[in-house]
Amino acid sequence: MTGRQNVAVLAAWIGMTVVGVRVVEAQSNRADGLAAWKQVYSVLTHPRCVNCHTATAYPQQGEDRHVHSFNVVRGRAGFGVPAFTCATCHQQVNADTTGVPGAPGWHLAPLSMQWQDLSDRILPSSAVCKAVTDRSKNHNLDGAGLLKHHEEEPLVRWAFTPGRRADGTSRSVPPLSHTAFVDATRTWVNAGMPCQAP
């Protein structure tokens, strides 16, 4: 081989190596992202979250996600109906002496963000991921917006400090701490928000 040919072969080898490294990096990044999503999904599908991410015309409540008592209905914007809104009972903070949970802006998530089907079964990971990343359904949030939502939204934060029931027992919390949940969301967002195939 001539010197020129040697250089060409070397350049091609380097190029392939770089591409190969990038492919491996992308695969590893996607794998990390999917692992992080699995953690995020474990939180999103906890009763503290799903009870207000329903597919129904009413909220749910409790660890068994039963129909919300007292004839409470969703209403047009998820805040209940005139004169009978969420704020009829839910205040800005948990009322532990009376057992009513509370946080600023208590309301249901929109139906586009339902994480259960009409038979009350939790949607699979791929379906929740698809909905969460669909900007036509998620209030037009990009990755940074989703991260901010998980980090700062008072109702999301409430899920990790849900207070006590009237009998003094504590409501269960999601499987991750809020910090770990935000970290997992960040990893997933940085990996390009991958979703598992259905």
Add this chain to the structure above:
Amino acid sequence: MATYTLTINGRPTEVTADPGTPLLWVLREGLKMTGTKYGCGIAACGACTVHVGGVPTRSCVLPVSVVGSRPIVTIEAIGTDRVGRAVQDAWVSTDVVQCGYCQSGQIMTAVALLRIVSKPTDSQIEQSMGGNICRCGTYVRIRAAIKKAAQRLG
């Protein structure tokens, strides 16, 4: 125990209570304002409804420490308001009440509804009043009285 200055029916009122005490007990036991009723104690029946910051609120589950500066209006003063007067008049002329125990809560919710929806449909009335329970079953007359008040208010 702590001391709070609540604005009740337009008057600043000082009360001393444990922070977790429900507003209902501050009204009924502390201030002897017994127009607001104790029904279930778990926000299930609506008999204890008062307006807090203009929002119909179940006073049996509202700790007094959470009220803050929001004005409270109870059944004792609702008749001084135009909508409140119209609702109470309609209640009387329709003869809504049977035992009457739930009616102060019913009226407080009805007033709030008519302030937001001037001509509510049957369905709107049923949904908005759905959290106020009446063991005597006066629902049909309640609905008629709300419509009568709405008509009178124009």
